[in-house]
Amino acid sequence: MDGWAYLYEILEDGRRQILDFSLPGALIGFQPHAASELTYSAQALTSISVCSFSRKRFNDFARTYPEMALRLASIAARDQYLAFHHLSNIGRRTARERVANLLLELFYRARVQSDVAPGDSIDMPLTQEQIGDAVGLTNIHVNRMLRDLRLAGLLEIIPAVPPNRGGTLRILDPDRLAEEAGFVEDVVLDEN
Amino acid sequence: MDGWAYLYEILEDGRRQILDFSLPGALIGFQPHAASELTYSAQALTSISVCSFSRKRFNDFARTYPEMALRLASIAARDQYLAFHHLSNIGRRTARERVANLLLELFYRARVQSDVAPGDSIDMPLTQEQIGDAVGLTNIHVNRMLRDLRLAGLLEIIPAVPPNRGGTLRILDPDRLAEEAGFVEDVVLDEN
DNA sequence: CGATGTCTTGAACCACCTCAAGCCCGGTGG
DNA sequence: CCACCGGGCTTGAGGTGGTTCAAGACATCG
DSSP states (O other), rough: OOEEEEEEEEETTEEEEEEEOOTTTTOOOOOOOTTTSOOOOEEEEOBBBBOOOOHHHHHHHHHHHHHHHHHHHHHHHHHHHHHHHHHHHHHHHHHHHHHHHHHHHHHHHHHHHOOTTTOOOOEEEOHHHHHHHHTTHHHHHHHHHHHHHHHHEEEEEEEETTTTTEEEESSSSSHHHHHHHHHOOEEEOOOO | OOOHHHHHHEESSSSSSEEEEEETTOOOOEEEEEEEEOSSSESSSSOOBBBOOOHHHHHHHHHHHHHHHHHHHHHHHHHHHHHHHHHHEEEESHHHHHHHHHHHHHHHHHHHHHHOOOOEEOOOOOOOOHHHHHHOOOOOHHHHHHHHHTTTSEEEEEEEEETEEEEEEESSHHHHHHHHHOGGGGGGOOOO
């Protein structure tokens, strides 16, 4: 309902992949076939407030209100769609494109759910290491890419310090950045 | 209902990312919010037979049979789960691990839906370039990794030649390969 | 029999990683 | 108040995993 979190998976040897970021309105942990355990988990980036459901009662509810179940399927499909875009991003783009793409995505996603003027800045409580783990890069290389993007006059980013402090992103030239990153805005459309 | 296909996305400049492989039983193209266009498409790898639904009638059907809608949500959630694993694979694993992981995943997925004995070989009508596009590598490097895995006595793979001809994969030592790839079998559980 | 597409291998290159050092800042304890 | 510490940012230098370029082999197809 409020705040940011991220979903991640840790590999055997400690490597971490961030799978998605959860902004207000997100549905996480939905897994109808109760048999299997989830192999990924979630971590809050800010103070967050959530609304939790009992899995069983949630399923019963969906069964009696099919419109609800369809909506559920719709949300899952959209999340999968987003995951597909992350796949293309990580699998086939350069480091620079990857971070630009991620930042644009977060920028627009943050904007749809809380009206922010274009060119404005948003709260983005991410550390460079987290950005790296989301796009498959080293924190160090993320740092260099951010520097380059900053020097190119495309964005301003002020770092997040750990205990809930700050972290701000301002996209100075959304169109040019989107051009460079091959970013398409529709990816991020509202889940309605 | 029969045959293999893959879902893929083409970037502006022609780079291709394969997002998922569709085996018999898969549900593809489900996108309830009819507004937006899909930015990815599908391509058959073999002769396939499919069963198609009108989107509207499908939604109506789900509305009257809520159990069906829930099942839909369940499938979508599972597909998302799979996409997450692909993200970890591409984002955080080495080339060798990536191809090993993909081959193991396909091997087990092919096995659950058509009973194949363990250690047996399966039809796998993939070209090395397609493997590369699925795991974010060059066809050339995929070739080297396959050679290494073959020389390590982990698998045998015979290539697929384009018009529906052949393509076979035999995993010689599934456990050792899974160990090396960090592969967990549950990922691939039946969608029931 | 040439054309096409894939597999295969070598050699050179480069994008990104690893290692290492220094900085800044906020928090903590003396 | 200051010394210290930890975590994140920043930058440099060197190494490497994977790419790019190039060439050849082998099958299938018309």
